[in-house]
Amino acid sequence: MEYMKKEDCIFCKIANGEIPSRTLYEDQLFRVILDLGPATKGHALILPKDHAADLYELPDETASAVLVLAKKMALGMREKLHCDGLNLVQNNGEVAGQTVRHFHVHLIPRYVGDGQKINWTPTSPTSEELDAVKEQII
Numbered sequence: 001m002e003y004m005k006k007e008d009c010i011f012c013k014i015a016n017g018e019i020p021s022r023t024l025y026e027d028q029l030f031r032v033i034l035d036l037g038p039a040t041k042g043h044a045l046i047l048p049k050d051h052a053a054d055l056y057e058l059p060d061e062t063a064s065a066v067l068v069l070a071k072k073m074a075l076g077m078r079e080k081l082h083c084d085g086l087n088l089v090q091n092n093g094e095v096a097g098q099t100v101r102h103f104h105v106h107l108i109p110r111y112v113g114d115g116q117k118i119n120w121t122p123t124s125p126t127s128e129e130l131d132a133v134k135e136q137i138i
């Protein structure tokens with residue numbers, strides 16, 4: 001099936017099969033591959049076959065399907081890898097840590113004592129500041 005791809009995008013080439021990958025799952029919309037720089041054993045990436053740079057560009061159909069697939073993969077990983085938990089991570093923009101500008105979801109199996117941190121430092125806004133940001137968003 002021909003799909004929308006971007007010439008210089010490595011994840012388009014991987015999703016399309018032009019560059020080989022350790023594929024865990026494939027269907028019409030997605031390919032799921034092993035990450036080459038895994039945080040933990042089994043760290044995988046869900047790649048849509050159509051190019052979208054990030055969440056902002058993702059078509060609704062793909063956006064709805066991606067969490068269903070993440071759940072399916074999570075259940076399979078729990079069964080096969082016996083992981084103790086799982087982080088879904090999805091970065092948008094350089095400031096958020098996105099290094100490949102083709103939307104992807106990280107599936108990061110977690111194991112007790114794996115030593116990885118997917119974390120942020122909580123801040124302490126005032127009640128007024130929280131009210132203000134709420135008003136700004138809605």
Ligand code: AMP
Nearest residue numbers: 033034035036037038091097098099100
């Ligand atoms: P992000 O920082 O969210 O853009 O994540 C990019 C991820 O892609 C990183 O975890 C990389 O290890 C991974 N990665 C980059 N190139 C490849 C590749 N050719 N095959 C598999 N994983 C890759």
Ligand code: ZN
Nearest residue numbers: 009012051102
């Ligand atoms: Zn792409």
